[in-house]
Amino acid sequence: YVQIDGAGGRDRINILGTPGNDSASTQPGKVFFEHNAGHAGYDLTAINVEVVILDGQGGTDVVTLADSAGDDKFFARPTSGFLVDNAGTFEVDAYGFQMTAVASTGNDLAKFFDSAGNDVLTLRPAVATIQGTGFLHSAQGFDVVIAQSRNGIDTANLFGSAAADALTGRAGVVVMSGTGFNFQLDSFSVVTANGLGGSDLVRLIGGPGNDVLSASPTSAQFVTNGFTINTSSFERLIAQAGTGAADVAVLTDSSGDDTFVGSTNFGELSGVGFFERTTNFDTIRIRGINGGINRRILNGVNYQLIEQGTWV
Numbered sequence: 001y002v003q004i005d006g007a008g009g010r011d012r013i014n015i016l017g018t019p020g021n022d023s024a025s026t027q028p029g030k031v032f033f034e035h036n037a038g039h040a041g042y043d044l045t046a047i048n049v050e051v052v053i054l055d056g057q058g059g060t061d062v063v064t065l066a067d068s069a070g071d072d073k074f075f076a077r078p079t080s081g082f083l084v085d086n087a088g089t090f091e092v093d094a095y096g097f098q099m100t101a102v103a104s105t106g107n108d109l110a111k112f113f114d115s116a117g118n119d120v121l122t123l124r125p126a127v128a129t130i131q132g133t134g135f136l137h138s139a140q141g142f143d144v145v146i147a148q149s150r151n152g153i154d155t156a157n158l159f160g161s162a163a164a165d166a167l168t169g170r171a172g173v174v175v176m177s178g179t180g181f182n183f184q185l186d187s188f189s190v191v192t193a194n195g196l197g198g199s200d201l202v203r204l205i206g207g208p209g210n211d212v213l214s215a216s217p218t219s220a221q222f223v224t225n226g227f228t229i230n231t232s233s234f235e236r237l238i239a240q241a242g243t244g245a246a247d248v249a250v251l252t253d254s255s256g257d258d259t260f261v262g263s264t265n266f267g268e269l270s271g272v273g274f275f276e277r278t279t280n281f282d283t284i285r286i287r288g289i290n291g292g293i294n295r296r297i298l299n300g301v302n303y304q305l306i307e308q309g310t311w312v
Helices: none
Strands: 002-005 012-016 023-027 030-034 044-047 051-055 061-066 072-076 080-085 091-095 097-102 109-113 120-123 127-132 135-140 144-148 155-159 166-170 173-178 181-186 190-194 201-205 212-215 219-224 227-232 236-240 248-252 259-264 266-271 274-279 283-288 295-301 304-309
Touching: 012 030, 030 051, 061 091, 072 097, 072 135, 080 097, 091 097, 109 127, 109 135, 120 144, 127 144, 155 173, 155 181, 173 190, 201 219, 212 236, 219 236, 248 266, 248 274, 266 283, 295 304
Parallel strands: 002 044, 012 051, 023 061, 051 091, 061 097, 072 109, 097 135, 109 144, 120 155, 144 181, 155 190, 166 201, 190 227, 201 236, 212 248, 236 274, 248 283, 259 295, 283 304
Antiparallel strands: 023 030, 030 044, 072 080, 080 091, 120 127, 127 135, 166 173, 173 181, 212 219, 219 227, 259 266, 266 274
16 A cells, blocks of 8 residues: 655656556545555555546556546547646546546536547536447536547437527537536537427528438437438427528428418428428428328418428
8 A cells, every 4th residue: 555645846646557457536636546456445545746647557447537626627538538627736647547527616628539430429417428449438517518520430319408408400510508518519420419308499500412301399300411410309490401402301290280381491380389490491391190280371482392181
């Protein structure tokens, strides 16, 4: 058992792990390291150290990183990462560890980077994880989570809160926010978002190719420039097609009485508790298949309108 006290100054400690499964936890200025779980207590502890470097050296190693009371940044790559405070008073670098960073107070940022393979990102207001072959990292309680996909076919699963949340999506870019959280995604091939409770809003923006929207009162799918965005439990939907020549929107009714309003390049299907609003689509198909008395109000539409079911 080793105890180290850095005392004054700016001190650095380098800890090399074993080929086995090691574990560590850190706090600003402190590190606790364990390589032999067969006994009580830690094998090494250090206090008053401002820079901690952990090198796993093989095995399935795990580390828990606790933030400061101020503003902190956590960056995680498949095999390395760091946690640092913006004030520059402490830094933890980890290599070969599966990392869990825990944020408390302050405005804290987490950023995830993908691997060369196919990875899965899962984001909730309180917990964010990214997982791929040989790694799993998580960030708990961070105010802003940014994730980048540069390789493979990566997917992201987003979950909102019980309050009102908002999502904006275009080809390769998705931003979702609500009270106390903000998710920013870059270049994930497939994004699936669940608004959960509240009155949630999704905005979808098309690109230069042909965009395809399929929307119902409870879910939607938007395909644009090779990217797919799926949503559920978003009560309000606004979609704007891009500059393609064959953009298509399919709008499906509810089981109640719904109304479609169309004029020039605008089309909106609405009913109790929802609306599906579109602009600039070349073709809109309205599907009145779930019951109720469905009405349509048209005024000089300049797109192809296809009606399915009974509209009065």
